[in-house]
Amino acid sequence: MHLTRIAQTVLLSLIASHAGAATLDSSRQQIAEQAQKLEPELLETRRDLHAHPELGNSEKRTAELVAGQLKAMGLEVKTGVARTGVVAILKGALPGPTVALRADMDALPVKEVSDLPFASKAKGTYLDKEVDVMHACGHDAHTAILLSTAKILTGIRDTLPGTVVFYFQPAEEGPSDFIPDGKNTWGAKMMVQEGVMKSPRPDAVFGLHVWAGVPAGQIAYRPGPTLASSDDLRIKIVGKQTHAGRPWDGIDPITVSAQTLVGLQTVVSRRTDISSYPSVVSIGTINGGTRYNIIPESVDMTGTIRSYDYGIRQKLHKDVRQTIEKIAESGGAKADVTIIEKYDPTINNPALTEKMLPTLKWAARDDVVQGPLVGGAEDFSFFAKEVPGLFVFLGVTPRDQDMSKAAPNHNPGFFVDESALVVGVRTLASLATDYLYAHAEVGK
Numbered sequence: 001m002h003l004t005r006i007a008q009t010v011l012l013s014l015i016a017s018h019a020g021a022a023t024l025d026s027s028r029q030q031i032a033e034q035a036q037k038l039e040p041e042l043l044e045t046r047r048d049l050h051a052h053p054e055l056g057n058s059e060k061r062t063a064e065l066v067a068g069q070l071k072a073m074g075l076e077v078k079t080g081v082a083r084t085g086v087v088a089i090l091k092g093a094l095p096g097p098t099v100a101l102r103a104d105m106d107a108l109p110v111k112e113v114s115d116l117p118f119a120s121k122a123k124g125t126y127l128d129k130e131v132d133v134m135h136a137c138g139h140d141a142h143t144a145i146l147l148s149t150a151k152i153l154t155g156i157r158d159t160l161p162g163t164v165v166f167y168f169q170p171a172e173e174g175p176s177d178f179i180p181d182g183k184n185t186w187g188a189k190m191m192v193q194e195g196v197m198k199s200p201r202p203d204a205v206f207g208l209h210v211w212a213g214v215p216a217g218q219i220a221y222r223p224g225p226t227l228a229s230s231d232d233l234r235i236k237i238v239g240k241q242t243h244a245g246r247p248w249d250g251i252d253p254i255t256v257s258a259q260t261l262v263g264l265q266t267v268v269s270r271r272t273d274i275s276s277y278p279s280v281v282s283i284g285t286i287n288g289g290t291r292y293n294i295i296p297e298s299v300d301m302t303g304t305i306r307s308y309d310y311g312i313r314q315k316l317h318k319d320v321r322q323t324i325e326k327i328a329e330s331g332g333a334k335a336d337v338t339i340i341e342k343y344d345p346t347i348n349n350p351a352l353t354e355k356m357l358p359t360l361k362w363a364a365r366d367d368v369v370q371g372p373l374v375g376g377a378e379d380f381s382f383f384a385k386e387v388p389g390l391f392v393f394l395g396v397t398p399r400d401q402d403m404s405k406a407a408p409n410h411n412p413g414f415f416v417d418e419s420a421l422v423v424g425v426r427t428l429a430s431l432a433t434d435y436l437y438a439h440a441e442v443g444k
Helices: 005-037 039-051 060-072 139-155 187-193 253-271 310-330 350-363 380-386 418-438
Strands: 076-081 085-091 094-104 123-126 129-132 161-169 204-215 219-221 224-227 230-238 280-288 298-306 334-343 346-348 368-370 389-397
Touching: 005 039, 005 139, 005 418, 039 060, 039 139, 039 418, 060 076, 060 085, 060 139, 060 161, 085 139, 094 139, 094 380, 094 418, 139 161, 139 204, 139 418, 161 187, 161 418, 187 380, 204 219, 204 380, 204 418, 219 350, 230 253, 230 280, 230 310, 253 280, 253 298, 253 310, 298 310, 310 334, 346 350, 346 380, 346 389, 350 368, 350 389, 350 418, 380 389, 389 418
Parallel strands: 094 161, 094 204, 204 389, 219 368
Antiparallel strands: 076 085, 085 161, 123 129, 219 389, 224 346, 230 298, 230 334, 280 298
16 A cells, blocks of 8 residues: 555654654663762762862862863863853764753852861952852752763763753852952853854753752742842942031931932832832942941942843833932932842743753652742853753752751851752753754754
8 A cells, every 4th residue: 555645754753753752761761870870970079079169260170170071071172261161062973953051160258067078178269358168059069960961961972963062150159359340241141252152052051050948859940030130239329528416517328328228118119010020129238437426428338139020120220220319319419329230030931941841850750849939140041041041940958857947058057968969960961862852853
């Protein structure tokens, strides 16, 4: 019996579909087996990195360790990216699309409170001052997870349809060698500016973050806006110095600053549409005056502006500036307002998130939940602004603990249950392979 052209096409599609499923199942099996096999090496790398943390733009030892392992895998490696970053390229044997996987490498100026045998005793230089340094946000885990992921994917390159690019990024927490001024860049934004996403250009980018207060091994995700933008707010209220007993002879910047604080609270509560996404305007420091009976010349304040939407973000900037300047004017003072845009909101591509949800469920053995909005910021946002991105959270708090009492990220007591790290490896490796196999037919 002769098959019609349509029947032939249908049959070939079914054959290709079954072959693809078989390849996908095979890759997942290899990922699961190799992740378990590599776990001792994964933990050894993580502990080494944890014991030797480095601040943003100072990750020299970390970058050397990363580059050395990647070169030993036979990958194409570029160092010195965005100062201390490392990029590696794995080309599969078969044609297909390109995916990027990202890990950040830097630590924080925090003194570790821990009795772990590999606890950090490191010192570093932060804005010209010596400080204690700790991986208090888990970037040591991210780096170790991505290195193991690279090793697994390299082992299956003969059946890999497409290209995987590994971004080992510096300075996610910000630079340690200069204060952000709106002109200099760092971390992910600098990597993008240097062209890491142009050659090769990924079709999708994936990343993860270990998170306290979430059970070890559980994955939390969220489609759409996930983490907030982060902008620095710097205010100088300039008045006129005088004796505190004769305030009418001057202009009191302290009183104007107090009025400014109250006025800023109305920017969100009365002028911002929060029916879709929340926003935050917070003042963190106030400095002014030298003596109890002297009204000072000026007062300096700093704070942060957070939002999840680009339009709301720009309106917040306008309203904050107007509120401060008009309050100062009403008191006879002058306000100098500087808003420095640091991190964009991290927005997970909804279609990509939905498509990769089965992958997350496989990697976490179905222990996957949809998480809340996070008030923190992430410069993974700059990668996800260029191409569709997905950023997920990996729980690292021991399951026998009260999640609400876990020391949070950035805390001196931050703790990583290392049993979760192999889940992270399964996650990044399967996100890459599942995407490549699913889109192989449209590969370049």
